[in-house]
Amino acid sequence: MSSAMASTSANLEPLFSFLAQSYTTVENGFNRIPGSAVIARYVKSSHQNDPGRTVLELVLAVFAIWTLLQSRTRADKDGKNFIQFTEKEIDELVNEWTPEPLAESLSPQEQVELDTVPVFAGAQGPRPKLANSGKTVLNFTGTNFTGLAGNDDIKNKAIETLRKYGLGSCGPPGFYGTTDVHLDLERDLADFLGTEAAIVYSQGFSTISSVIPAFAKRGDIIVADRGVNFAIQKGVQISRSTVRWFDHNDLKSLEDVLEGIEKERKKKKAPLTKKFIVTEGIFEKDGQMVDLPKLIEIKYKYKYRLILDECISFGAVGRTGRGLTELFNVPASQVDMLVGSVANGLASCGGFCAGSKYVAYHQRINGSAFVFSASMPPLLSVSASEGVNILRNTPSILSTLQENVRLVRSVLDRLDCISIPSHPASPMFHIHVRPNTPTLQLPSASGGKPSNPNSILPRDPPQFDIELEERLLQDVVDEALTQGVLITRARRLRGQEMVEARPSIRIAVSAAFSKKECEKAANVIKAALVKVLGKRR
Amino acid sequence: MALNPPSPTPSMFRKKKSSSSLGPMSTAASYLSAVRAADARARARGDTPLTTPALSLSSSVTTSSEDTILDEGEESYSDILTYPSIPPTSEQVYTTVHSEFGHCSNEEYRAVSQHPAGKPVAPHVEQDPPYYVLFTTYISYIILILFGHLRDFSRKYFNPGEFKHLVPHDGYAPITSDFDSFYTRRLKGRMDDCFSYPVTGVAGRTIVLLERESKDSNRTFAPTGRKVRTLNISSYNYLGFAQARGGCADAVEECIKRYGVSACGTRVEGGSLDLHSQAEGLVANFVGQEDALLCSMGFATNSTIIPALVGKGCLVISDELNHASIRFGVRVSGANVRMFKHNDMKDLEDLLKEVISQGQPKTHRPWKKILLIVEGLFSMEGTMTNLPSILELKKKYKFYLFVDEAHSIGALGPHGRGVSDYFGVNPRSIDILMGTFTKSFGAAGGYISGSRVIVDRLRVRSHSHTYAEAMTPPVLTQVIASMASIMGVTPALPTSTSTGTITKSRMPEPEVPEAYPGRALSSSLPTWMDLPPAMREGTEGRDRLRRLVFNSRYLFRGLKKLGFIVYGHDDSPIIPLLIFNPGKMSMFHRLMRQYSTPIVVVVVAYPATPLVTSRVRFCVSASHTKEDIDTVLRASDYVGDVLDLKHSDGERWPLERIMNSAVELVQMEQPSHD
């Protein structure tokens, strides 16, 4: 090799002498530049008699400079907006700057908000003991719809699992955090619902906020209900997709919005992007229920994918608690991404997304709350599996639940100081204060004009006095508690929601109550409502 | 569980050296017979040595130390993973199952993690590989990409059915286009057998793989039905609390009996239990802050609580290597974000000067607040944040500091209280300390802690507190029990009656808890929680901390001496070993898994790391014994030779020397990187 080199170099003698000459000129020029010595030393040391290395470093340097220039977070020093300051000015500005406090202390009202949060001493269940008073109450809060909290079979399974798996999984699913019981739960959920596959997340609330951005990216289109819950709002926000809103639980409005988008796309000749409809099965905000068959029809007609949040409806409606798809007898496989929670109806902790194999697989790589978080503790996974098993084999749970809901609703529906927006079958329903003076809120108040789909706010947002209504409702809650029935206002992140929800009392009915208890509670709540709201007149 | 014969200084492991002449033995049968003999001797000697009050506490007391060995009859197991190489003598009593938490009674194999007071924090230097490694790495990627495109191209034309889901069809845009999914399909796909390996059992010192195979180049996997017990140097089980037996698991069992499995509701609407308040108090105590707030998922602790701290008009300054959950939270918050070079204090200061003097973009109004978010211990790098320097900068630049201690809490510091403990700084000089329970505590979920004002504000404003399901009772119990055992409990022993059963009445307690980092008040634990004495006294917790540090330093320095390029801090339990070439990653994984003592490792590559610095990441645990670390070193040595990975230019020692001078290696002065 070296001899070959020698012979070639002999042939190229004149070229070399020329190169050497020009090299010296360049070198002399270079040496005159201040600071060149440093660079020369650096190049020499990195060169180490190895031309390959220098070439590589050069390539790397170019690459590095290029990356730096590309970097989005680079200091925009040369931007139009950059003001050049001297060191002294900077120091002054730094000294002058006083930040706002990281957190304001609570207002008295907020303090009350915290102080009125119920805390149980001991187990959750239909008849828990309150920590502050030691009183045993009938519990119409929480999400124990199926009454599986405290179920002995689940407890035994959980202990068995504990003794085999320990508690924590100590790793994300990608790195030895996937145990056979997680795979079992995924299979159980998929089987139960009738989808190809499912994927479980370790928190129900975070599931949909991660599912939406896993699929919907910048440039994609999301059409969402104006009444969606907070987690969906966050998921939509983080996806950076184009969002259009339709009127709350109004599928006619949905169709109008979809038509509008289609027209716009045709006009602009925009390329085909992913399109999603995002809505809830039973709405967290008011307990309304979406007309699933109609929704499915629309999504097929306009070729949208459907992301359906069934966090409340799964384990709450349907013959065996499969949720809306069972209630309406729609194959779950027609819902592209069916998101649910195992923390509510199944009395465990975590969430899932069911769908096609590809939908589940895609999230295993792109669902950030799945990839970057430890998998759920195996015993919670087994508890959820056992919950599915119990629901599947005991349809009486759901029929009892429905019976209880009917009992409570039959007492409360007739009250005229309140309104209940929720669907009659929903075990979680909301009570609104009926406005004192019936306002002129006729359906035609908007003049028949549709709301602007670009904004989540409807054209004529309902007016209500949050502070006043919250106070009245809290009085109702306190009054019911004196009679041994625990209910709660729906707690909201006021000021952080995209649209403020009307203040409400949220009642959660459980299958674990006897008929008598339901009747008693309903009458207590009724009396409290009449007592507090009746006074107003 | 095992029995602690009465002893003046109860400790988790009795130290007395073996008087038995039993040599190392390799087979299960010989081991068991030795144990049985030792057990019989112990019984014959003592007058019922098993009925100390301590014993009756535990719900799963057994009378034989065979229980400290778990043989679940996997079809393939490696003896040294299930049976200690040296069986215990009658005097050595272990309270753990060897395959979950290794038996190691040698007090020399312990060390303390602490930053020497006053010593400046040395900047971390990342050693570069020889250029041919970089060169071949780039070439490998180029080849991979070329071949990938070639294959895509041919598939598209010759087998379009397979591509259907990647191109528009029936009026639907594909979920991922062929372009977006290129990396996943063509690069990651080749090494998918290294990821998401299904396992069973405890993620402790060892873990059982459910063996799988792929007949279609990793597109699908089918279980072979075989179970393989492997040495687990991958789980975030730093303190070894991933255990199915022991005080924590007993407490959790008791809790499930009392509380069931779920809290069934959000924290503000009927999902709050007394256990939540107890755990929050204990966490605040543990980390040295006024108050704490829990969240049922670690990821959500960041993603749903950061938006409650900052919003429009605020600036978040974030280390470029911060975790995805932090980025998620920052993005949701709507605050502006600027990043600085990983752990580079100079870059950070320059950035601070710039952002404060320039103010908000366009308007130049001053920022409402600036929040600096860093991780205590970086999960891919093993580097520690330079806390002392940041606190210096904080004084001058008045930003707020948020430290994500997901990996550092429990794992660092002489008392296990995280980076502030490690550097000996007052935790209250940090505004927000966040951490997770999924790692050191073997539980799930996370916490956020700070002053009472901040935490109360978060109780009102954070998304998860209002809308997410509350943490479940079993998880809370694991958190309380494990944390209390690291802290120790005062008074250490509840009053007991002469019959050996514990009464629920407790001794009068001091009004105020011990100063940070002190013990937990007995009254702050649930009354029904009866931890075994070694946990209440804190001896077990201390032992875990010290074993972890020994193991971390030993593996880190051992790998260095073998000639590997490793990143991170000497005391970090996360040890990334640089591999560079993408092709070697899966080979490393496979060779380790097929080693005579199978070892499972985590390999990470782009996009989790920069393109060239693919690595294998070891996560050391207190549950490992020195022999386990030896095994890892031996295997790495072998694989490193096969794959040509030893590119470090420091001093090298032969394997034997490293293993023989482990203690010396660990006690060496920490080299200052200059």
Ligand SMILES: Cc1ncc(COP(=O)(O)O)c(C=O)c1O
């Ligand atoms: C720095 C950091 N923060 C947060 C998390 C999320 O924690 P968890 O797994 O408990 O959801 C992780 C987990 O990997 C992490 O490394």
